[in-house]
Amino acid sequence: MMPPARKPLPFLQVLWRLLRESRGIARVAAPRKTVHYLTALWREKCLAFDGKVVINMFFPPFPGRAFLPIVADCLDFPGSVHLAVTNRCHQLCRYCNLGASPPRDLSTAQMLDILKQVQDLTAPIIGFTGGEALMREDIETLLAGVDDRSSTILYTSGTGLTAAKALSLKRAGLFAISISLDHADRAVNDAHRFPGSHDAALRGIQNALAAGLFTVASVVVSGETLESFPSYLAFANQLGVHGIRVLDIIPSGACIDRPPLDARSRARLIEWCEAANRDPSLPQITCMARLEGPDQFGCGAGGVYHMYIDGEGYLRPCDFIPIRFGNLAEEPLAVVYRRMRRYFPRTRDFCFMKRHSRRLAALLGGRPCLPWTEAVGFLEAVRNDPPPRMFTRIHGNHFHSSTRGSSGN
Numbered sequence: 496m497m498p499p500a501r502k503p504l505p506f507l508q509v510l511w512r513l514l515r516e517s518r519g520i521a522r523v524a525a526p527r528k529t530v531h532y533l534t535a536l537w538r539e540k541c542l543a544f545d546g547k548v549v550i551n552m553f554f555p556p557f558p559g560r561a562f563l564p565i566v567a568d569c570l571d572f573p574g575s576v577h578l579a580v581t582n583r584c585h586q587l588c589r590y591c592n593l594g595a596s597p598p599r600d601l602s603t604a605q606m607l608d609i610l611k612q613v614q615d616l617t618a619p620i621i622g623f624t625g626g627e628a629l630m631r632e633d634i635e636t637l638l639a640g641v642d643d644r645s646s647t648i649l650y651t652s653g654t655g656l657t658a659a660k661a662l663s664l665k666r667a668g669l670f671a672i673s674i675s676l677d678h679a680d681r682a683v684n685d686a687h688r689f690p691g692s693h694d695a696a697l698r699g700i701q702n703a704l705a706a707g708l709f710t711v712a713s714v715v716v717s718g719e720t721l722e723s724f725p726s727y728l729a730f731a732n733q734l735g736v737h738g739i740r741v742l743d744i745i746p747s748g749a750c751i752d753r754p755p756l757d758a759r760s761r762a763r764l765i766e767w768c769e770a771a772n773r774d775p776s777l778p779q780i781t782c783m784a785r786l787e788g789p790d791q792f793g794c795g796a797g798g799v800y801h802m803y804i805d806g807e808g809y810l811r812p813c814d815f816i817p818i819r820f821g822n823l824a825e826e827p828l829a830v831v832y833r834r835m836r837r838y839f840p841r842t843r844d845f846c847f848m849k850r851h852s853r854r855l856a857a858l859l860g861g862r863p864c865l866p867w868t869e870a871v872g873f874l875e876a877v878r879n880d881p882p883p884r885m886f887t888r889i890h891g892n893h894f895h896s897s898t899r900g901s902s903g904n
């Protein structure tokens with residue numbers, strides 16, 4: 496497979512363009528904060544794609560309506576919202592965060608209503624996930640229900656991503672697709688995921704590229720697979736993907752008892768990712784360990800930067816945090832969001848689940864999820880985890896929340 500014409504752009508050129516475009520936005524309330532956020536991106540590899548600039552999978556492409564709130568409000572809102580469109584899946588992968596979930600889907604009308612509420616709240620990125628999102632028969636209808644206030648990404652194993660399906664997703668408005676591929680070696684990959692998963696991912700990648708989707712390979716790196724990461728990069732590069740989304744293992748769901756990478760391993764992974772982003776011949780790397788770490792944006796779970804709506808319609812702080820704050824089939828999103836934000840007032844310097852998975856596992860007692868009412872004591876106790884350094888640089892030590900979620904129901 497031929498690598499696509501990836502077009503890396505010099506960061507200063509991107510920054511200049513970002514600042515020039517943000518000048519025209521009357522709502523830029525805190526220019527110093529905006530500059531902090533934008534300059535924090537200097538280690539990213541920005542790509543030109545389809546007339547836009549793609550910084551990474553943490554941000555929507557710009558210019559575009561979805562990017563405007565980033566410049567104006569610096570992510571004082573859920574920057575990305577993941578929506579599990581179905582719990583159905585053909586397999587159970589080793590890293591799955593789903594747990595035992597009923598395979599019943601919300602209706603198309605319910606989903607479209609949730610998407611509208613999510614967009615009204617402000618969500619520059621909406622991620623369609625599952626289960627296997629492609630098992631949802633009306634996935635194109637749901638994608639088409641998202642207007643240009645949000646950029647869309649779909650997470651899939653690649654199963655069912657035929658050439659026709661990839662084109663139909665593109666026509667329905669999908670911008671990016673993230674295809675799970677955990678290892679260059681077929682046997683190792685399939686042992687981590689499911690038999691045939693390697694082939695399905697490779698076929699899916701090929702079809703997504705041909706359909707003109709921004710195509711990303713998504714990898715979970717654990718202690719077992721860390722050393723093979725450089726060969727993974729070379730392999731994914733040969734496949735021609737535009738980007739790689741690198742997630743280090745998070746203790747949750749099927750692997751809630753597994754440890755996260757230790758600090759040294761995480762630092763190595765980050766170094767590899769940064770080196771790859773300096774090499775123009777390699778794909779763009781979205782390294783979650785760095786982006787969500789103490790030196791950058793930190794953990795934005797709880798609707799600070801990110802939140803998750805599970806397959807039954809419950810709002811949760813993140814795909815990996817098994818606490819439910821209310822069901823959107825029963826209550827408006829704005830109400831449930833405010834309730835959740837009471838316990839997630841700002842960013843944290845470290846992944847909530849990597850830090851608190853043991854305490855949460857004890858509370859869960861084997862159940863896949865907890866209602867928030869059973870977790871109040873725990874949530875109060877961990878409410879004031881330290882913020883990332885960038886947050887302190889911007890806000891000083893006296894945090895005053897400007898968010899719409901700092902009080903309420």
Ligand code: SF4
Pocket residue numbers: 745787793794795796801813814815816845846847848849
């Ligand atoms: S809990 Fe972990 S995975 Fe979830 S938003 Fe925070 S850092 Fe990311």
